[in-house]
Amino acid sequence: MVMKYLEFEVHRFLHPSAPELFLQVSFLVLRSVTMATVDINEGSQQKVDGIEIRPSCSERQDCPVQFKDSELRQRLSELEYHVTQEKGTERAFSGKFWKSKDEGLYSCIVCSHPLFYSSSKFLSGCGWPSFSEVISKAAVTYTKDTSFDMERTEVTCSQCGAHLGHLFDDGPTANKKRYCINSASLSFVPEDKLTDEQRRIAATANVNIPDKSKTRQEL
Numbered sequence: 001m002v003m004k005y006l007e008f009e010v011h012r013f014l015h016p017s018a019p020e021l022f023l024q025v026s027f028l029v030l031r032s033v034t035m036a037t038v039d040i041n042e043g044s045q046q047k048v049d050g051i052e053i054r055p056s057c058s059e060r061q062d063c064p065v066q067f068k069d070s071e072l073r074q075r076l077s078e079l080e081y082h083v084t085q086e087k088g089t090e091r092a093f094s095g096k097f098w099k100s101k102d103e104g105l106y107s108c109i110v111c112s113h114p115l116f117y118s119s120s121k122f123l124s125g126c127g128w129p130s131f132s133e134v135i136s137k138a139a140v141t142y143t144k145d146t147s148f149d150m151e152r153t154e155v156t157c158s159q160c161g162a163h164l165g166h167l168f169d170d171g172p173t174a175n176k177k178r179y180c181i182n183s184a185s186l187s188f189v190p191e192d193k194l195t196d197e198q199r200r201i202a203a204t205a206n207v208n209i210p211d212k213s214k215t216r217q218e219l
Contacts, residue, residue, distance in 0.1 A: 095183025
């Protein structure tokens with residue numbers, strides 16, 4: 001489709017009495033577009049340490065769950081909206097979950113998609129909730145983040161594209177993962193109030209339990 005459109009545009013601006021020039025320009029334009037498309041595709045999806053890096057579903061505009069912006073602004077607090085929709089960050093040690101030890105399920109504040117279970121949560125000393133593993137591989141999407149002159153791995157909800165936080169490789173478990181997540185991007189259901197479906201999800205969660213003796217003490 002793109003190639004046919006470009007061919008049409010080139011032909012429209014070239015004189016019909018110059019077919020050879022038309023073919024030469026068409027070839028150069030189409031080759032450039034093809035090479036650029038390959039570069040974009042290769043750069044948009046790759047694996048780093050076994051993790052697939054690709055644009056979030058909101059960037060791809062293909063999120064399974066979508067909401068109108070007006071609804072989110074009404075339903076979410078100012079901070080929740082800033083964090084999840086504008087890739088903001090709450091102040092360290094200010095979130096309601098950063099040192100919580102309650103057992104239960106952490107889900108996306110925007111779409112209620114299950115993300116983490118409390119058994120993978122640990123105190124890292126960073127001031128934000130930290131987890132060693134997601135509740136399932138399909139729970140989140142990993143995207144390259146080069147903002148603020150740094151290279152990090154952004155973590156977003158795979159269902160609605162909400163910004164959650166970042167993934168680092170200094171965790172206390174064997175996989176070395178530390179999901180540094182904003183409290184403002186999470187909702188929490190205590191274990192004794194889980195629905196049958198949530199209990200099923202929690203029961204099948206493949207999480208690595210942190211070695212408490214290796215976690216850093218909170219400041």
